[in-house]
Amino acid sequence: MLDSALELLRLQTEGELTAVEIARRSVEAIQASQPTHNAYTHFDPDAVLAAAEAVDKKRASGQPLGALAGVPVAVKDVLCTADMPTTCSSEMLRNFRPPYDATVVEKLRAADAVLVGKTNMDEFAMGASTETSAFGLTRNPWNTECTPGGSSGGAAAAVAAQTAPLSLGTDTGGSIRQPSAFCGVTGLKPTYGRVSRYGLVAFASSLDQVGPIAWTAKECALLLDTIAGFERRDSTSLDRPVPDHLAATESNDLRGMRIGVLRDAMEVDGIAESVRAAVTHAIGVFAELGAEIVDVKLPHDEYWVPTYYVIAPSEASSNLSRYDGAHYGHRASEDAADLVSMYCRSRAEGFGAEVKRRIMVGTYALSEGYADQYYNKALKVRRLIRGDFDAAFEHTDLLLGPVTPTPPFSLGEKIDDPIQMYLCDLFTVGANLAGVPAISLPGGFDPSGLPVGIQLQAPTLQESRLLSAAAAFQSATDFHTKRPKQ
Amino acid sequence: MAQLPTTTIIGLEVHVQLKTATKLFCGCSTKFGSPPNTQVCPVCLGLPGALPVINEHAIELAVRAGLALNCSIPPMTKWDRKQYFYPDLPKGYQISQFDLPICADGALEITDPANPDAKRHLGIIRAHLEEDAGKSMHDEVAGRADSRIDLNRCGTPLLEIVSEPDMRTSEEAIAYLTKLKEMMVHLGVSDCEMQEGSLRVDANVNLHIDRHGERIETPIVEVKNMNSFRNVAAALAHEVERQYSEWDEKGYTRQTHGKRTFGWDDVKQITYPQREKEESADYRYFPCPDLLPIRLPAERIEAIRKSLGETPEEARQRLESHYSIKVYDADVIVSQGRAMIEYFEVVASKSGDGKRASAWIQQDVMRTLKEQGGDIESFAVNAPQLGELLAKVSSGELTNDRAQDVFKHLLQHGDGIDDAIKALGIESVDDSQMEDLVRSLLTANPKIVEDVRGGNDKAVGALIGQAKKKNPNAMPQKVREIALKLINGA
Numbered sequence: 001m002l003d004s005a006l007e008l009l010r011l012q013t014e015g016e017l018t019a020v021e022i023a024r025r026s027v028e029a030i031q032a033s034q035p036t037h038n039a040y041t042h043f044d045p046d047a048v049l050a051a052a053e054a055v056d057k058k059r060a061s062g063q064p065l066g067a068l069a070g071v072p073v074a075v076k077d078v079l080c081t082a083d084m085p086t087t088c089s090s091e092m093l094r095n096f097r098p099p100y101d102a103t104v105v106e107k108l109r110a111a112d113a114v115l116v117g118k119t120n121m122d123e124f125a126m127g128a129s130t131e132t133s134a135f136g137l138t139r140n141p142w143n144t145e146c147t148p149g150g151s152s153g154g155a156a157a158a159v160a161a162q163t164a165p166l167s168l169g170t171d172t173g174g175s176i177r178q179p180s181a182f183c184g185v186t187g188l189k190p191t192y193g194r195v196s197r198y199g200l201v202a203f204a205s206s207l208d209q210v211g212p213i214a215w216t217a218k219e220c221a222l223l224l225d226t227i228a229g230f231e232r233r234d235s236t237s238l239d240r241p242v243p244d245h246l247a248a249t250e251s252n253d254l255r256g257m258r259i260g261v262l263r264d265a266m267e268v269d270g271i272a273e274s275v276r277a278a279v280t281h282a283i284g285v286f287a288e289l290g291a292e293i294v295d296v297k298l299p300h301d302e303y304w305v306p307t308y309y310v311i312a313p314s315e316a317s318s319n320l321s322r323y324d325g326a327h328y329g330h331r332a333s334e335d336a337a338d339l340v341s342m343y344c345r346s347r348a349e350g351f352g353a354e355v356k357r358r359i360m361v362g363t364y365a366l367s368e369g370y371a372d373q374y375y376n377k378a379l380k381v382r383r384l385i386r387g388d389f390d391a392a393f394e395h396t397d398l399l400l401g402p403v404t405p406t407p408p409f410s411l412g413e414k415i416d417d418p419i420q421m422y423l424c425d426l427f428t429v430g431a432n433l434a435g436v437p438a439i440s441l442p443g444g445f446d447p448s449g450l451p452v453g454i455q456l457q458a459p460t461l462q463e464s465r466l467l468s469a470a471a472a473f474q475s476a477t478d479f480h481t482k483r484p485k486q
Numbered sequence: 487m488a489q490l491p492t493t494t495i496i497g498l499e500v501h502v503q504l505k506t507a508t509k510l511f512c513g514c515s516t517k518f519g520s521p522p523n524t525q526v527c528p529v530c531l532g533l534p535g536a537l538p539v540i541n542e543h544a545i546e547l548a549v550r551a552g553l554a555l556n557c558s559i560p561p562m563t564k565w566d567r568k569q570y571f572y573p574d575l576p577k578g579y580q581i582s583q584f585d586l587p588i589c590a591d592g593a594l595e596i597t598d599p600a601n602p603d604a605k606r607h608l609g610i611i612r613a614h615l616e617e618d619a620g621k622s623m624h625d626e627v628a629g630r631a632d633s634r635i636d637l638n639r640c641g642t643p644l645l646e647i648v649s650e651p652d653m654r655t656s657e658e659a660i661a662y663l664t665k666l667k668e669m670m671v672h673l674g675v676s677d678c679e680m681q682e683g684s685l686r687v688d689a690n691v692n693l694h695i696d697r698h699g700e701r702i703e704t705p706i707v708e709v710k711n712m713n714s715f716r717n718v719a720a721a722l723a724h725e726v727e728r729q730y731s732e733w734d735e736k737g738y739t740r741q742t743h744g745k746r747t748f749g750w751d752d753v754k755q756i757t758y759p760q761r762e763k764e765e766s767a768d769y770r771y772f773p774c775p776d777l778l779p780i781r782l783p784a785e786r787i788e789a790i791r792k793s794l795g796e797t798p799e800e801a802r803q804r805l806e807s808h809y810s811i812k813v814y815d816a817d818v819i820v821s822q823g824r825a826m827i828e829y830f831e832v833v834a835s836k837s838g839d840g841k842r843a844s845a846w847i848q849q850d851v852m853r854t855l856k857e858q859g860g861d862i863e864s865f866a867v868n869a870p871q872l873g874e875l876l877a878k879v880s881s882g883e884l885t886n887d888r889a890q891d892v893f894k895h896l897l898q899h900g901d902g903i904d905d906a907i908k909a910l911g912i913e914s915v916d917d918s919q920m921e922d923l924v925r926s927l928l929t930a931n932p933k934i935v936e937d938v939r940g941g942n943d944k945a946v947g948a949l950i951g952q953a954k955k956k957n958p959n960a961m962p963q964k965v966r967e968i969a970l971k972l973i974n975g976a
Contacts (some may be wrong), residue, residue, distance in 0.1 A: 026498035036889065047658075048967070080534065080535045086534070086535075088534075093534070096534070098528070098533060098535065099528065099533070102534075102535060109538065113621075187893055197535075197537060198535065198536070198537050198924055199535040200535055201534040201535045202534075202776075203773075205776050206775035231540060232539060234537050235537065235538070235539055235776060235777050236776065236777075236778065297918035314772060315772075315775055316569050317769070317770075318569055318578070318772070320578075321569060321577065321578020321579055322532045322534070322576060322577045323570065323571075324571055324578060324580045326573045326576070326635070327531070327532070327573075327576050327635075328533070339573065340571075343571055354700075363770065366569075366771075366772050367767045367768055367770060368770070371770070371772070373947075375772060435706060479583055
């Protein structure tokens, strides 16, 4: 029941369900799922029901309702909420309550959505397994011995466990798409600047983007329509009209569309057969839908991960300087001898190992004498990578390939091996470096029944094209209709 | 031992606070002196998730300053983060400009303090925009150090103007600062109130010692925290002596010692080494990913150039010749900025007396502004009103004293001049009334009559006060005239 936002909207309009009834089911589902999956960091049943009640009252009094009226939405705990804690799953912000709502949260409230809670994540969005959270790891609803992916693992698991039909994630290097693939749901990283970052706690500012997670591309479009658009408070948001993405998903006709297949990605070392099979199958589906299939190369793809792992930690080392114990957040409890030891102890206690690792890498990459060799060089390579995408999109409309090299891996498998963990981002960081939109779709299952995703990438601001192709794929396949056993 | 010949090398870094209503990256007020932490928001507090948005007015003011300082303004400039930890810097970095400042390669010409007929051309390396930090207040009560942070100032726009090390004497440094300050005030770029910290000076200084043809350079010292031009001069003088003896006694040179940071102790009148914020300052500058580069098309720069108007020098000359006031007086008015010049011009033309206008503005208007705060644009007595009032003094309709009363009334009540005159009971006294009054006074003061007859006309002065006591509207000039006429004619 809690797997289709569009269905919930229809049932309310037809008077068959109230927002409170929906919220109650969502609350029950969260209560049932939470002990096992731990998808949420914050959940207040009374507040959820009160919000739903307000929507019902609004409807009863005949006031106009927003596009997501009465629909439960889970929000990644990296987005500021004035009425809930915003922790980034870090000890540093365990008790932090922002005095304001992120723009996307404001927009959800304005659309009359019911915010059901904050979802678990890798600490400060750094990780690919949700194992670095200070609030305990999240488990994959398809197999609780597996990770849900990360960093938006809680957001993807919340949808997969059917606690809410929609959730908001954030994607800096694949953090929406990889967990969506692992949890068998659909997740979109919009064009950089399509959605305001105001109130998104920064990890790597030039890469971060907020995006929707749902079972279907259509419902991702519905949520994107609510959150997209220029905002003055984010100077990097794009002042461009927002098309009706939901309407764009109505057409299943892909005739004339050129889809470029990233063949090289399918041949990399260590890629799972189930992943290759899912992409191969998808090529067939798109061809049948009328698309023209061509092969495409992105010549600098081998530099994506190294480039990303210089730029993202560099920005992170700067963005995370503000957590020093002086103004808010964790402060070392004992009396520190002086200011510097207060800083050092607060940060040593407040941050986990992965966050510290990235701060150190980033600090090093920006240091005098090293910046040219690392950070500035990475910026140059980033320009080449962008150029590759531009060139590819000159003769293709979309790019098709894998999301991750493997199906969901086991909990604990990679947590002590940062390099293996970083390689989870092999196919996803390119879209962040180039700023283009990309979507992860359910594309099959491995022999053990674990979900496998496929990825589509589009030119800047072509979310409508991306979502319409994804919806067409979902009209011809049933992977997105499968549910984990409860 | 006789001192060897030395040359002092001085370069100045001046921070001016730009005169914007709101901060550089958020909508908080830049007003000075409010209770701590009342002018803050998520952006200037550096809260997680908050993002900066450029204040276009700050860009405009920076370009104005740059053009006036003969700088080139690049078509594209950008923002960089300068990173260090300090409690008054809540983000852990300052948004500043590193390699592409908004203004570069300028110069300021001053009159050579050693030769009034010569000019000195002082280079300006760059001027860049940055956000100010907050203020730390250290309070040591009962043996326990207690630090408090006020973030009201955090995010206030600053323009840091860096000169070439072109100054050779503290007099030149002061002349440079005076001219720079005058220009910034005149252009409306900054208030340059040193007491409020809206103009701050750091001086880089060292010596070139000529030891029989060999040049020895002493280590460069940057002196911070000087809150008046007098202190800048005193600090430079102190450094010159200190650096010479340090070289003389310990042999310190630029080769043996790197740049150091000193503070200025206003009470002891000495410079002292400051503890560095970081052992080695690696600020790890990188482009701020939250802000787009600033593009300044040539048309926009030209439009700002056209709006600059006359320089302070030109304004001074014009006031001097056009309104026949003294150089000194023109200087005082020009140094108050363009709004004051405009105010003066209206008062001077309306009253028809530049000298009187200048005197009133310097004494009454500026004193009131100083006492009550506020600026001339919103002053309770506007320029046409003051002009009208002074015109009445020029025509003899009002005495200077009565005009003062009217002025005070206007300040308090904000009425029109005619209402003020009525309220104060001021009316003109006709000649026959005056004659009656003076005659009665002469009868009561035979001594004065005698003195005047004895050739001392000045003796009538004593009557003026008495006349005014009996009738506050009595005009001193009239009293004098009538008294002399009555005494000498009788």
